[in-house]
Amino acid sequence: MNDWKKILILPDTKIQEAIEIIDLNSLQIAVVTDRDGKLLGTVTDGDIRRGILKGVPLSNPVEDIMNAHPVTIPEMKDKTSILNILKINQLRHLPVVDGKGRVIGIEWVDDLITLSKYENWVVIMAGGLGKRLSPLTDDCPKPMLKIADKPVLETILNQFIKQGFHQFCFSVNYLSEQIREYFGDGSKWGVEIRYIAEKKEMGTAGSLSLFPVKTELPVIIINGDILTKLSFEQLLNFHLSHQARATVAVTTYDFQVPYGVVKVNKDRLIGFDEKPVYASFINAGIYVLNPEVLGRIPSSYFDMNHLLEIMLEEKEPVCIFPIREYWIDIGKIEDFHQASLDFPVVFQ
Structure with a gap:
């Protein structure tokens, strides 16, 4: 105006x-x-x-x-x-x-009413102990570690909000009161936030069995230690257009062998490959699951990879979505420092 x-x-x-x-x-x-x-x-x-x-x-x-x-x-x-x-x-x-x-x-x-808005729920897995980030996580849950004076979890939340998502569920366990006190019901950000209370360690997927919402729409799940500029809109649209029951976001991991690799044919030397770089897709900790898939997760310790392996064994459509945007998993101290260096360039 x-x-x-x-x-x-x-x-x-x-x-x-x-x-x-x-x-x-x-x-x-x-x-x-x-x-x-x-x-x-x-x-x-x-x-x-x-x-x-x-x-x-x-x-x-x-x-x-x-x-x-x-x-x-x-x-x-x-x-x-x-x-x-x-x-x-x-x-x-x-x-x-x-x-x-x-x-x-x-x-x-x-x-503002012309803005697009998604009714899909987003579950942020924020219950891990973050042992590899000790001593930073001795008195602070990993998603609440601050980068650029803002908790990692708040940056994740804001990335979704910017793209039209407004319904969130935080799966919490370790020092969960800090997360609940900071985020409350989400009204500060103009969104709805609910909570899944893990009373014990439930793996990377077990707490999803406690998801408190009945929905007919696919649910986006993201680990609470991931910073990314991924387009969640594109991820969701990809999942729908491919009629997948589960979609796994993946990113490329490059590994350089620090030695010259010997090329052989049976017992003959045929050459060398000096310090080659191999690229592989790795699980990026971001998923889209149809609601009926969530209903199959047991209320016990259960990993996401196990769920996906079961789906593959049963010939269910599981797709991968490659991330081309910025992505980092803040799993170790060096990752935390790298994310702190990246943040002003990537997210400001």
């Missing part, structure tokens, strides 16, 4: 004048600030109607009826998150404020 400054009013503005401003502009709201532009409140048609019902004269100042504690947001580029915050709080407008509380814009639901 380019002309949002037209709806700014002072607290001593008469209610009648506020009505005229609201009617004249299309935003259906007036924003009350002091003379320095600091937000004091908002006035909507509903506030005015409630004031009239209480007998407040229209000649009174607007501060008598304004909402003095409106929901606000900082400046955000992610329109999907803004739309989710509007929906969760059942609002049509969000004042945008800077660090000093001054109004710098207005986000309006009518400007």
Whole structure:
């Protein structure tokens, strides 16, 4: 909304004048600030109607009826998150404020409703002990380790939100209270977050047997120590277009033999390959599973690879989706340091 400054009013503005401003502009709201532009409140048609019902004269100042504690947001580029915050709080407008509380814009639901949105659930596996990252994880769950002053789990969440996903389930175990306290129900990000509580170690897939939602749509699963710029939209569309029951995201791992490799034919030397590099696909820790597949996972220690092997034995369609974007598994101390170096370039 380019002309949002037209709806700014002072607290001593008469209610009648506020009505005229609201009617004249299309935003259906007036924003009350002091003379320095600091937000004091908002006035909507509903506030005015409630004031009239209480007998407040229209000649009174607007501060008598304004909402003095409106929901606000900082400046955000992610329109999907803004739309989710509007929906969760059942609002049509969000004042945008800077660090000093001054109004710098207005986000309006009518400007955002064309954004695509996915109803698929995303499960983030955040219950691991992170032993290989000790001592960093001695008092902190691995997904809560901070890179660029932000938990890894929050970066994962934001990557999904930017692409239109808004329903999440965190599978937690080790020091889970830290994750629950930080993320809560997800309303801070304008999304829904539920939790699977692992009361014991359940492997890389066992906790999915406790998934608390009935859905007919494929579910995306990602390990809570993965940072990637993967297009989850493309991953999901690939899964659907290939009519897979399970899709495994894979990435390329290069391994260089530190020696010259001898080429032989039976007992004859036929040449050398000096320090060759071999490339292989490795499991990237990101999956799409149809809901009926989740229903087959036992409520016990159970690994994802075991599930996939069973599906292959039964000739079920399991596809792989190669990741060409940035991807790193923060499994070791050196991975954590590398991700910290990469972050400003990749995610900013």
